[in-house]
Amino acid sequence: MSKWLNPRSAFGLTLIIVALLALPFVAALGGQAWVRILNFAILYVFLALGLNIVVGFAGLLDLGYIAFYAVGAYTYALLASPHFGLHWPFWVILPCGAAIACFFGVILGSPTLKLRGDYLAIVTLGFGEIVRIFMNNLNAPINITNGAQGITLIDPVAIGDLRFSTTTHILGVSLSGPQKYYYLLLALAILVIVINLRLQNSRIGRAWQAIREDEIAAKAVGINTRNLKLLAFAMGASFGGVAGGVFSAMQGFVSPESFSLIESIMILAMVVLGGMGHIPGVILGAVLLSILPEALRYGVGPIQMAVFGKMLVDPESLRMLIFGLALVLVMRFKPAGLWPSPERKRAAPAAGASHG
Amino acid sequence: MQAKLSVVALSIASVFALSACGEKEAPKPVEAPPAAAPVAPPPKPEVTVKLGHVAPMTGPQAHLGKDNENGALLAIEELNAQGLEIGGAKVKFELLAEDDQADPKQGTIVAQKLVDAKVNGVIGHLNSGTTIPASKLYSDAGIPQISGSATNPKYTQQGFKTAFRVMANDIQQGKALGEFAAKQGVKTVAIIDDRTAYGQGLADEFKKGAEANGLKVVATEYTNDKATDFKAILTKIKSKKADLVFYGGMDAQGGPMAKQMADLGIKAKFLGGDGVCTPEFMKLGGAATEGHFCSLPGMPLEKLAKGPEFKDKFVKKFNGEIQLYAPYVYDAVMVMADSMKRANSVEAAKFLPEIGKTNYDGVTAKITFDEFGDLTGGAISVYQYKGGKLEYVTTVGAPVDVAKAEVKEAVGEVKEAVKAVAGAAAEAGKDAIKAGADAVKDAAEATKAAVEKK
């Protein structure tokens, strides 16, 4: 925290804030699609920071994180769509979604407390799939989630008459739907970052760190590992829940196929690629991995045309190929992530020794 | 009863189609030369009409995505060759093809991209799962969207004025297949679906249709769209002694499923929707697909005047067979261009109202839309896999009111219909002639009955 408070950093911080506020207008020059891509990037920052609490802080390998995102998204969808005829305002639903996801976090977390490492990974993966499969099938005998057909016509976020789905003109500036969501997401993301920073340097954060480094030693010094692990699951889950709610509102449609295992893996990749446990690193990872595939989508085709004069390989397959290669290469040359935390960098070489 | 009436309606439609086409085809070559020779530069203004096309180009459905895109490309090429003039300007069509990876999130991103690119219209998406969230964006931007393959009823039920489809939706198809199953003398059916929006929707509607026709559903089983092993559920179905197994899902699962049915010694017939009506299904299912049934919306290509021609063109251009939805996507592009012609404008706001009034004679059907943007008439043709080929069996299903409206004309024209159907059937082979003849006989009876009722 203290790093942010000295005057030089304060100037830097102001600069960053101004840049962030101006960003959607700069991006809009390239088309609203870029604003939308930015929005998804922030959404992933959000998710990655949530997962970072579980994986980065507490060291619990969670491969089913997307389940909480799904729970949040469905909470929003059910409470603000014609499906049940409910139209609650978003500021009621988002906390609800967070609470329900948090509850799920505890439920799913409690049976896994004894498990370590890879066993934990496969069980959380299983939970993630179970949640998705239930959402896919709970249209009978009672229609709760509407099954694979998903829920349509979800209300957009609205403050009074200001609906986030349409373009409005404020003080001569026209603000498109995606741009408004950008600011909402930015505000939420800053909130999450602040919570993360505070957590990291609190008693809880240090206790998590102790569990991550050596659970038995942590227990020995009197840390209640069970409660703290549950807390990590619960906190991570609630962030996922909020992110899911915003996703639902932004898309206007949810269906179970948005919550597949590959999404969980993607978010984990963001955390690890950026630098586990290090907040700026995780943000970097999330932004990179969510924008890279999109940037490649625009870049791969034209470059091939320029270099070879024709399309040798379908741009779409090349895009994913480059994405995969990027994952491998970054990990090869920066095993602790692109922007690891200082102490982790030091600890990195020793970590291998635990492979007993 | 409805089904029989619809046969009449369709036979008539095909007669009209034949005659109408003959007339329409003629002027085209006359128009073509000026376009083919752009050397002499006419001082006319040229406008570029950008049409967005979205389908998965990566992932398990990539082969269908490519097929859709090919359908659209063929249409665009032909439109450009025609050298259309709309609103006094020469029109050049351009396709902006995007990949949504069959992922709803990608679906909205690429939709936004197309909105930004100010496309005049959108063709697609392929999957209902991406079409539905994207339709909101197009609706907000006032961009007309015609999907050639999204069959989920919800797509057009959202109340968007911009959403259309040139394919029967799952409700129409499921209902028609229920009727067909009943006609086959089947008493008990087992239903499997793949838990996707498409498969589930189709299976649910089939169930309703089957039960409405007095069939007993003895088992309802499920799989998923990535599965390869179906023996457990098929074994269960075997124990329930179903006469027919209905599958709501795609070819990649349907083919192996048919094979595994044979392995387990299940004698029941297999019936599926458009998702399994592909060459891929027969390739994957091999000999085990022989004698099974599937359905496609609209009339068979061979039966429609423009069909065989389209097929030839497609095969020649892309050096491969039509997979599935290419003709529908082709029609979707043509309908959009046709509306522009009628509105004499390429601006979305101007030609959008014209899409609703479409009365276009496409390669897949005579296309008109109801108030929701769904294809009216929604005829469904059933095919049988025979000797590695799809053979046309019959056409079922069309709303009663449409059929009734046509009854009057029908009486007078049954004779012509007989000729038309028989003529068309001759191309398809001996068996089909018989089927066609039967259909016509049915049609005649039905018409008689309907008239008497009146």
Next chain:
Amino acid sequence: MDIFLQQIINGLVQGSIYALVALGYTMVYGIMGLINFAHGEVVMIGTLVTISVAGFLIKAGMPVMFAGLAGLTVSVLVCMALGWGLERVAYRPLRNAPRLTPLITAIGMSIVLQNVAMIIWGRNYLTFPALLPSVAFEFAGAHFTAVQVIIVLVSALTMLALLFLIYRTRLGMAMRATSQNPAVASLMGVNINRVIAAAFIIGSALGALAGVMVGTYYEIAHYQMGFMLGLKAFTAAVLGGIGNLAGAMLGGILLGLIEALGAGYIGDLTGGFLGSHYQDIFAFLVLIVVLMFKPSGLFGEKTGDRA
């Protein structure tokens, strides 16, 4: 009753396939504590290479059986090279990195392999040539084919061969030593690099074998076929206790049986509420319950702290 027997056969065959793939996972994991997420992709490459080679030879007029054997040989060789390359490029440089790092490279490699396969073999589903004559048997109302019998036999024999390798050969001894403590093993003169490379090569050869079996059984292949298969097999390996060869085998068969019987009976028992749409859940639920009571899987030894 014939249905029950049929479901057992279904489960046994499906389970043997899981087991064959799970052996590959467990082989690598047992020695270096690494989840080789790309193993499913190795299986996929194995299947696709066989299709190309056998398809080409059959077209060239070679008898189907020989073409199949040639395809199998080539695909085993290709996969061995692939396994060696994977280890060299993606895992060896990371041996001392934080534990999640190789997991991400594995995911990256898996994406790379899928897309390379898509570029080479295209996006469409491919049909696998029928390599074995389709001989069908009927026993007490249950149907099964020669292919199914062969799959069960192959996976059982493979497991036995692996057990022999691990417990009766010098290489096996070196592997066990490496798995116990790499540092000490290397002091004792074990060439760690070579042992780990050997584990990858053998694991990948098994992957190729599994790929050919899967192809022969279902007669279809696709560039994304490896993912789900890998996941299920990995679940099986964990269920049996990852790192334990016999455990992987039993875990695989158990998983197959659970899926078949679950799909076959639970629907009726719960009045259609929990039908076959929850097939994938049964497997995970059993896994979770087993791990709650035996946190190292059914047959896993109590390893120390892997995390």
